Amino acid sequence: MSESVTFTYQSGQLHAESVPLSAIAKQFGTPCYVYSRKALTAAYQAFDQAFAGRDHLICYAVKANANLAILNVLARLGSGFDIVSGGELQRVLTAGGDPQKIVFSGVGKSQDEMRAALAAGILCFNVESEMELASLNQVAKEMNRIAPVSLRVNPDVDAKTHPYISTGLKENKFGIPMNEAERIYLTAALSFSHVHVTGLDCHIGSQLTELEPFIEASDKMLALLDRLEKQGVHIEHLDLGGGLGIRYDQETPPSIQNYVAALCRCLDNRKQRLLIEPGRSLVGNSGILLTRVEYLKHAPHRNFAIVDAAMNDLMRPALYDAYHDILPVISKTGECMTYQVVGPVCETGDFIGHDRKLNLAKDDLLSVMAAGAYGMSMSSNYNTRPRVAEVMVDGDTVHLIRARETVEQLMAPEKMLDEHHR
Numbered sequence: 001m002s003e004s005v006t007f008t009y010q011s012g013q014l015h016a017e018s019v020p021l022s023a024i025a026k027q028f029g030t031p032c033y034v035y036s037r038k039a040l041t042a043a044y045q046a047f048d049q050a051f052a053g054r055d056h057l058i059c060y061a062v063k064a065n066a067n068l069a070i071l072n073v074l075a076r077l078g079s080g081f082d083i084v085s086g087g088e089l090q091r092v093l094t095a096g097g098d099p100q101k102i103v104f105s106g107v108g109k110s111q112d113e114m115r116a117a118l119a120a121g122i123l124c125f126n127v128e129s130e131m132e133l134a135s136l137n138q139v140a141k142e143m144n145r146i147a148p149v150s151l152r153v154n155p156d157v158d159a160k161t162h163p164y165i166s167t168g169l170k171e172n173k174f175g176i177p178m179n180e181a182e183r184i185y186l187t188a189a190l191s192f193s194h195v196h197v198t199g200l201d202c203h204i205g206s207q208l209t210e211l212e213p214f215i216e217a218s219d220k221m222l223a224l225l226d227r228l229e230k231q232g233v234h235i236e237h238l239d240l241g242g243g244l245g246i247r248y249d250q251e252t253p254p255s256i257q258n259y260v261a262a263l264c265r266c267l268d269n270r271k272q273r274l275l276i277e278p279g280r281s282l283v284g285n286s287g288i289l290l291t292r293v294e295y296l297k298h299a300p301h302r303n304f305a306i307v308d309a310a311m312n313d314l315m316r317p318a319l320y321d322a323y324h325d326i327l328p329v330i331s332k333t334g335e336c337m338t339y340q341v342v343g344p345v346c347e348t349g350d351f352i353g354h355d356r357k358l359n360l361a362k363d364d365l366l367s368v369m370a371a372g373a374y375g376m377s378m379s380s381n382y383n384t385r386p387r388v389a390e391v392m393v394d395g396d397t398v399h400l401i402r403a404r405e406t407v408e409q410l411m412a413p414e415k416m417l418d419e420h421h422r
C-alpha cells in the first residue's frame, strides 16, 4: 500500500487534508489530479531539516511535476530546481524560482537553451559530454559570459530499478565515463576560456528503494573529487542527483532522513556544498488521480472496470508496468470482485491497474494513489483527450491550478491545407 499522511479516510470517505474527494469530483469533475500543499511542504521540510548544519541546496527535479503552483510552493519554501529544458527554465522563472538556485541537466541541451539559461544567470550547467562543453563554451563566449559548470559523471552503479529509469550504468546514455572525467576536467580548465568548472555531478536512476547504490555512487564520486582536488581542480559543490523512491506497493524505500544522513556520512568532513535533485520523493505522495467508473463489463474470464482516466492521463502503468494503489473514495462493505481497471483509450496496454479486488458500481469514484510524480507531467493528448484539471488542496480550500483543456485549445495550433475544402 502506498503511504500517505494527507489522503486518509475520515468517516468512511477518502479526504485530501480536510476535504472529501467526492466534493472535489462534484466541483471540478473527473478525471482530476488532486495535490496537497501540506504533503508537499512536509516532504520539502523533511529534506531540508535532515541537512541541518550542512551547506546544501535541494533542487527539485521539475520533470516530476511542472505545474506552476507546485513550483511556486517549493520556491517559497526556498527550494532550488533541476531543469532539463528551456521550457522548464521558463516555468521556474515564471513561478518565482531563484535563477541562482537552478541547475540544468540533460544530455542534449540546445544552444538556444544554453543562451536562455546563461541570460537568466543559473547556478550551474550539468554538462554530460566533451562536445556539449565545447558548445557551451562557444555560446558563453558569444555572450561574453562565463558559464558555471559541473561535469555529470557516470559512476557505473546499478541502481536496481526499472531498466527504463536506470541512468548510472556505463551502457546508459547519461554522463561522462568515469575514466575520462579527470582528463576532461583538466582540459576544461586549460582549453575552454568561457566555462568555469566548479562542480561534480551524478544521477544514477529513479525509484531507488535501497541506500546501497546511492552510497556506492557517492563513494566513487568522492574518490574522484579527492583526485581532482589533488591535481588543483577546486570543486565547490557535489551534486548527487535525485532518485529516492517512494512506496507504491510493497517497497520499503529508505526514509528521507536516513537517505540524507547516508549522503552526509559519505561526504564526511569535506567542506563542499551538497546538492540533491529529488523529484518523486517530494511530489509523489502529494498527489492522487481522481477517476470515476464509467462502465462495468463482465467478460467470460475477466471483469473490467472502465474508468474515465486512461494511459494518456497516467502512463506509468502502461510504460513501466508500474503499480499504483486504487482505492474507493467512499468505502463500502459487501463482496469484492477482481477487476482489470482500464481506461477508454484504444490500446490493450491502456490500464491503470490489474487484478484489483474492489466492490464497484457505475459512477463510483476511485482514487489512484501516489500519482503526484510523473503523472500529469507525462500525460498526453492521445486519442484527442484533453488533459485533465489539476487542483491543490490547502487546508479546507481547494484551488484550481490548471483547468481541464478543451478540444478547441488542442486544435488551435493546427491548420488545414485548404480552409475552403471542408
Ligand SMILES: Cc1ncc(COP(=O)(O)O)c(C=O)c1O
Pocket (backbone or CB within 6 Å): 061, 064, 082, 105, 106, 167, 203, 205, 206, 207, 241, 242, 243, 244, 277, 278, 279, 280, 281
Ligand atoms: C538528472 C536528474 N535529476 C533528478 C531526477 C529526479 O529523479 P527522481 O524523481 O527519481 O528523484 C532525474 C530523473 O530521474 C534526473 O534525470
Ligand SMILES: N[C@@H](CCCC[NH3+])C(=O)O
Pocket (backbone or CB within 6 Å): 063, 165, 206, 207, 316, 373, 374, 378
Ligand atoms: N518517468 C519515470 C521517472 C523518470 C525519471 C527521469 N529521469 C517514472 O515515472 O517513474
